[in-house]
Amino acid sequence: MTLDTPMDISKSPDDGVNRDQIRAMRRSYGEKGLSEAEVSPNPLIQFQSWLGEAARNPIIVEPNAMVLSTMDSYGPQSRTVLLKDVSEAGLSFFTNYESNKAKAIEFNPQVSLLFPWYAMERQVIIRGHASKIGTEASAEYFATRPWSSQIGAWASSQSRDLESRVVLENRYEELARRYPEGTAVPIPPHWGGYMVVPHSMEFWQGRYSRLHDRLIYTTSPAGWQLSRLHP
Numbered sequence: 001m002t003l004d005t006p007m008d009i010s011k012s013p014d015d016g017v018n019r020d021q022i023r024a025m026r027r028s029y030g031e032k033g034l035s036e037a038e039v040s041p042n043p044l045i046q047f048q049s050w051l052g053e054a055a056r057n058p059i060i061v062e063p064n065a066m067v068l069s070t071m072d073s074y075g076p077q078s079r080t081v082l083l084k085d086v087s088e089a090g091l092s093f094f095t096n097y098e099s100n101k102a103k104a105i106e107f108n109p110q111v112s113l114l115f116p117w118y119a120m121e122r123q124v125i126i127r128g129h130a131s132k133i134g135t136e137a138s139a140e141y142f143a144t145r146p147w148s149s150q151i152g153a154w155a156s157s158q159s160r161d162l163e164s165r166v167v168l169e170n171r172y173e174e175l176a177r178r179y180p181e182g183t184a185v186p187i188p189p190h191w192g193g194y195m196v197v198p199h200s201m202e203f204w205q206g207r208y209s210r211l212h213d214r215l216i217y218t219t220s221p222a223g224w225q226l227s228r229l230h231p
């Protein structure tokens with residue numbers, strides 16, 4: 001569909017915001033700091049602890065949502081996915097193995113994961129290597145998903161062009177008839193998990209006067225190293 005797009009966007013719509021309003025959007029951050037003495041020597045344990053705090057905080061929606069950035073031949077691309085496990089082995093999420101993100105991971109398995117816990121004045125940025133998890137582990141998680149999500153995973157050719165919503169809904173209905181609710185839905189061959197093995201994990205805590213705390217763990221042959229970065 002080609003759109004007849006107006007070229008002048010200087011007049012924002014009535015429900016939009018102007019440049020001065022955008023520039024005035026800022027917050028001061030708090031007193032609560034992050035020190036080398038208080039963090040765990042293991043960044044995955046430190047992460048677990050922050051994720052737990054985010055999960056218990058009622059103002060944080062989707063505490064396990066993370067921005068996954070990948071690189072393909074066109075450049076970088078980011079999108080949100082849900083963290084589904086964290087262990088000593090790494091962090092995992094589930095998706096369509098024929099999606100754009102899957103193609104990008106095949107092109108370059110180095111990825112970034114960003115947890116934007118703005119309401120807690122926190123951000124965690126993880127860089128690491130992504131690889132597919134085993135079919136059995138994917139199937140085990142797939143079986144725990146609600147039936148409607150299982151059918152949805154079958155119905156969607158994620159990232160491909162879709163001529164209309166009706167086509168998708170008809171496909172869903174057809175698959176819902178093939179795998180009725182209450183029966184075991186097999187895992188689609190195009191669906192499964194990825195594990196990201198981190199090689200750096202940065203914990204950011206907002207502070208007064210933009211003097212934020214940034215503690216970064218990086219891997220070395222001797223184990224995890226901890227450093228502080230300028231904000």
Ligand SMILES: Cc1cc2nc3c(=O)[nH]c(=O)nc-3n(C[C@H](O)[C@H](O)[C@H](O)COP(=O)(O)O)c2cc1C
Pocket residue numbers: 062065077079080081082083093094095096099100101102158159
């Ligand atoms: C809060 C939130 C959670 C999401 N979780 C997932 C997820 O776990 N897996 C997934 O494939 N897509 C998830 N999505 C959709 C993705 O952001 C994205 O639109 C989709 O995976 C297609 O990305 P791609 O075309 O870059 O592969 C989520 C979106 C949001 C906003």
